[in-house]
Amino acid sequence: MRAFWAILSKDLVVEGRARDLLPAMAVLVLLLLAMAGAAGLRAEGAAATLWIAVAVAAATGLARSFHQETEQEQLHGLRLAAVDPAVIYLAKAAANFVIVAAVEIIAVGGLMIFFDIAIPPRPTALAVGLLGAAALVALGTLLGAMLAAARMREALLPVLLLPLSAPAVMAASGATARIFASTGGPVAAEIRLLAACTVLFVAAAMLVFEYVVED
Numbered sequence: 001m002r003a004f005w006a007i008l009s010k011d012l013v014v015e016g017r018a019r020d021l022l023p024a025m026a027v028l029v030l031l032l033l034a035m036a037g038a039a040g041l042r043a044e045g046a047a048a049t050l051w052i053a054v055a056v057a058a059a060t061g062l063a064r065s066f067h068q069e070t071e072q073e074q075l076h077g078l079r080l081a082a083v084d085p086a087v088i089y090l091a092k093a094a095a096n097f098v099i100v101a102a103v104e105i106i107a108v109g110g111l112m113i114f115f116d117i118a119i120p121p122r123p124t125a126l127a128v129g130l131l132g133a134a135a136l137v138a139l140g141t142l143l144g145a146m147l148a149a150a151r152m153r154e155a156l157l158p159v160l161l162l163p164l165s166a167p168a169v170m171a172a173s174g175a176t177a178r179i180f181a182s183t184g185g186p187v188a189a190e191i192r193l194l195a196a197c198t199v200l201f202v203a204a205a206m207l208v209f210e211y212v213v214e215d
Helices: 002-018 021-038 043-062 067-071 074-080 085-114 123-146 153-164 166-180 188-214
Strands: none
Touching: 002 085, 021 043, 021 085, 043 085, 043 123, 043 153, 043 166, 085 123, 085 188, 123 153, 123 166, 123 188, 153 166, 166 188
16 A cells, blocks of 8 residues: 555656646646537537547546656566556556546536536536546556557557547446436436446456556
8 A cells, every 4th residue: 555655646746746737638628618619519418528528638648647657667666666566557547537537627617618507516426427537547547558658649549548438438428418407317327337337447457457567
């Protein structure tokens, strides 16, 4: 657990000092929402627009999540210190989750402005938001590590993340649309699907992450 908290705090401190990743992701997600609103997209498509914008912004940010580790060979140092690869993955994913969750909050605020939508204060909305972000981060962190040494990782990661995370994005979009609707039905099925996607992505990442960092 000490290694987990050390890596997590390091990533958050570095981002807090640099202040370049979160603002860039926030500007991107707001720009996408503003363009969709200016294009005359109706409120019925607001939920899908929200999650597509969050997924694109997350992919852009997650592509840089292992930049410091590869440029300064920090992964090699962590491996020499006998840190469990699963701990490295979980710590990186936790730091990425904090950033993506912050971007998601900004996106919700932008959605309320550009689409003139009132977000109902429901516990299910919080659950969908957290699980949707967790699913994107769980898969995106693994893909970010796999593409860390690639020259075009900023372009490749969205190409891989968006199709692979489609079930989670569709479930989150469907649940969000029901939450926005005044007569929306239950979203328990979508929440279960989001939880299953998150568990699946985390389990797969923990199985293969050791081979990813060794390569």
